[in-house]
Amino acid sequence: MKKKTADKYILEMENVSKTFPGVQALNKINFNLKKGEVHSLVGENGAGKSTLLKILAGAYKKDTGVITLEGKEVTITDPKQALDLGISVIYQEFNLIPNLSIAENIFMGRAPRKNSAFIDFTKLYKESELFLKKIGMKKNAKTLVSELSVAEQQMVEIAKSLSFSAKIIVMDEPTSALTESEKETLFKIIRELKEKEVSIIFISHIIEEVLEISDRITVLRDGNYVDTVNSKDTNPRKIVQMMVGRELKDFYPKEEAKRGKVVLEVKNLTKKSKYENISFQLHEGEVLGFAGLVGAGRAEVMRGIFGIEAPDSGEIHIKGNKVKVHSLFETIKMKMGFVPEDRRAEGLILSRSVKDNINITKLPHINFHGFVKQKDEERIANEYCKSLRIRTPDTKQIVQNLSGGNQQKIAIAKWLAIGPRILILDDPTRGIDVGAKKEIYSLINNLAKEKIGIILISSELPEIINISDRILVMREGRITGEFLRKDANQEKIMRLAALRN
């Protein structure tokens, strides 16, 4: 590539680094953006895309590195300043207020006034219509945002960005909630914006659309800069290779467990606009991995099976018995356990003790006419603290004070207490340190040896590949592939997870 010159790039980010406690989120990232260019950022979950864009938006502060905007070095300290500099970010979750009109949302907090106190509605609507026309949106500016479709709300966000006279618009996964035709409309708008010399940073998991819309693509992996390539000179395979090509250390202590009878059979499980026709079997002693990108519907399927959000149709059989009521009270009775992804919000009662948390599933079995057998309670808690090596001063300790890894072990321990036949683990190693991760992997091995059927969801491909006996890949609510451990590699999985064939 040619040497860069200051006037050629509207934005340059050089050697930008960011560290969170215990994690190097970004390590010397380089990223630049030309005027009127669409530049995509791709990478696996956790590669650092969101961190980078949050630094640009002023939501995070970079630790080191230089950001140059139109040839001048800038320090972005808060979101307001980013907007003033002409950088506008459209997040996946829109920042719109549903019960206000399109116009009020576009000019939120800066509506034209008359007599200094009252909003000048005539002017407000007139100016809003102007911006709506610019992006070809044929809605009345008085329409309430709550009456708009997701795609239309996104267009309002774009209009809002333009109203700030944004020179750079960042779109974080803008297509994830759009239908095919809505996506085409969005791409049309993006192309028009390009012609108006607006630069766009585009983030998406779907490689094909990245190739379709962008001029250049920058790949990040584990917080590191991999490369920047021209869309014309590359293909989906090459991109996927760059996304996953990382070295594997001897980190996964996988041991084969004997595969037994079928413990769980799922037939044609469907929930509208979440997942469709999900069918699979899980055996005793098997670790069944579910690979896929965020939003592929893996967690939703598991929540459907466990009975949190009942599916619309389909059948679930546990040990040959059909689950009649889709309720978690029922599935727990049938010895199924579920460790949710967000352990702080759903997995644990942080303000209660280690003992209380471990025993919460066990209380129906350790009481005498309702009175808790406190000795059993203490014994069970101690047992699991010992066998899972939960590091806590004593069982009275409040769970909030423990580390993430120890908290996760408690979230698992409470299910082990019921003697589960099936255990669903939704991203069990998320946000815990490397040592604790390894311990969780060994624990999964041991549980499989005890003939428990285990379903493992994980966003980390190496983890899924190395811990699972069998891997199912999901994309957009469907199962798109199945691999045995020996046949699986990151590239094959990523292709099925990210590419629309």
Next chain:
Amino acid sequence: MDFKDILKSTEFGIFVAFLALCAILSFATPNFLSIYNISTVMKQVSFIAIMSVGMTMVILTAGIDLSVGAVLGLVNVLAALFINKFGLAPGIGAALLCGAFLGFANGITIVKWDLPPFIVTLGMMYIARGLAMVITKGWPITGLPASFCCLAEGRLIGIPIPVIIMIIIYILGYLFLSRTIWGRYIYASGGNEKATWLSGVNVNKIKILVYTITGFLSGLAGIMLASRLSQGSPITGTGYELSVIGAVVIGGTDLMGGKGSVLGSLIGALIMGVLDNGLVLLGVSAFWQQVILGVVIIVAVAGGSMRRKLFMKGEK
């Protein structure tokens, strides 16, 4: 629980405050420490304190019950009505059931329609108070048998019967919350409702249970007041909901749920009662008494949260 845990507990902090209050009052007024005065205070406190047991459970689940005063009033009227009609024991039994039912109605509405407890119990407050007025047309029901009226005025081994009932309710409440699985579930669902539900606990049943218990105890207090005043009056217990919530909050129970105990609420109720009594003895006007009570509620809660922060710092 070792000695250090006791020193650190919220209840201990409030208890020290209570002792200090008593010490000041016994120096300031000669009559405060007399047996007669103490027994009067205890008797007055008992009604609020009994309801506070239920309110503690409700607040532990991160709920609130604004209807306790009105439920007390309605059951107070119903008790008088039933006793006059069906006799002593059946009348008391039926009135207690009515109290429990009103609480159950609160719980089931909150759970089934997924409404904020504040709204549902506010509605119930008006409904119960209104029904009491409808039934009595605004007039007290009198003519209660003497055998009923001596219940609240009687004594057992020198202790007023309302105080004995209060002590029994507190022992039961304490055992229920600290020793039974339902107690564990109450604390758990207040700490994190979603995680508790995802652990297979029927959180809805727990919520219905705590509102039912609160309704039952409000009814019990209503019957005791009917006995004490030998009448059923539709305005009985007006404003009690605030005293009850005040007692629970002074007692250190967290309005966000999950933290607190009945022991704290008992001390909270005692602080309110003693303060009330002490200020009367000191000759402070009734208007100023309210001002002081308001200040005490705020200071007590602020003190509690400061203590917690202090101890947290000490640990890490």
